[in-house]
Amino acid sequence: MRKNILITGASSGLGAGMAREFAARGHHLALCARRIDRLQQLKGELEAANPGIKVAIRTLDVTEHAQVFEVFRAFREDLGSLDRVIVNAGIGQGVPIGKGGFARNKDIIETNFIAALAQCEAAMEIFRAQKTGHLVIISSMSAMRGMHGGLTAYAASKAGVAALAEGIRADMLRKPGIEVSTIFPGYIRTEMNQDAPAEHTPFMIDAQRGCYLLAKAIEKEPAKAYVPWWPWAPMGFLMKRLPLGMVRKLF
Numbered sequence: 001m002r003k004n005i006l007i008t009g010a011s012s013g014l015g016a017g018m019a020r021e022f023a024a025r026g027h028h029l030a031l032c033a034r035r036i037d038r039l040q041q042l043k044g045e046l047e048a049a050n051p052g053i054k055v056a057i058r059t060l061d062v063t064e065h066a067q068v069f070e071v072f073r074a075f076r077e078d079l080g081s082l083d084r085v086i087v088n089a090g091i092g093q094g095v096p097i098g099k100g101g102f103a104r105n106k107d108i109i110e111t112n113f114i115a116a117l118a119q120c121e122a123a124m125e126i127f128r129a130q131k132t133g134h135l136v137i138i139s140s141m142s143a144m145r146g147m148h149g150g151l152t153a154y155a156a157s158k159a160g161v162a163a164l165a166e167g168i169r170a171d172m173l174r175k176p177g178i179e180v181s182t183i184f185p186g187y188i189r190t191e192m193n194q195d196a197p198a199e200h201t202p203f204m205i206d207a208q209r210g211c212y213l214l215a216k217a218i219e220k221e222p223a224k225a226y227v228p229w230w231p232w233a234p235m236g237f238l239m240k241r242l243p244l245g246m247v248r249k250l251f
Helices: 013-024 036-049 065-079 102-130 149-172 207-219 229-239 244-250
Strands: 004-008 028-033 055-059 084-087 133-138 178-185 224-227
Touching (some): 004 013, 004 065, 013 036, 028 065, 065 102, 102 178, 133 149, 149 178, 178 207, 178 229, 207 224
Parallel strands (some): 004 028, 004 084, 028 055, 084 133, 178 224
16 A cells, blocks of 8 residues: 655645545645645644544645755655655646737646656655655646647646656666556546636536546556546547547537
């Protein structure tokens, strides 16, 4: 059992939801995000509901790259080891390319990809020293193809982290004890997408079910997982092969 789990972006959304699921399964947690007040509330909730677990919290802005390494190492000291790291922190809606939104789109790429690289580096440094660990990278179904409008930069960032995860996995093929999983969630209702039009978010499920399915998939330690499997696994197959115009109409 991977007893000690670190989750970034844990103050809300999928991060907080996964923290609740793993706490209920008896895991000790290392939770970090920018909003310490929310982390403090979540820590109190989790420890009250799950006596016997330990929840460590720290402030972290993942775009402060040196801080990522400091916080991950501090969590390892807090818990004695890190058995699983879930690279989850990210931001969403951007601006169509060429419409004056460079600053926002740059923030998306830097947060979702460059900062994810820092998290992977920090996690793998620890796992290589321990000779064991499970790296989990939360990508997105939007990584399957280029997306139009405000999703262009977001989809590119999530395709980037999927490729990053696969490259790390290739490095670990001959190193038993270290596993790398790429998770492709479909639409799960969170603060990030709660105002998105229904016609652009097909097959949406609620956060509680989505986070339950995420935790269930992660504990199997797959190379890749689509969450939920139906309809997103077959949808992913189609998204990679349909003409771009058809993909645009779907999303």
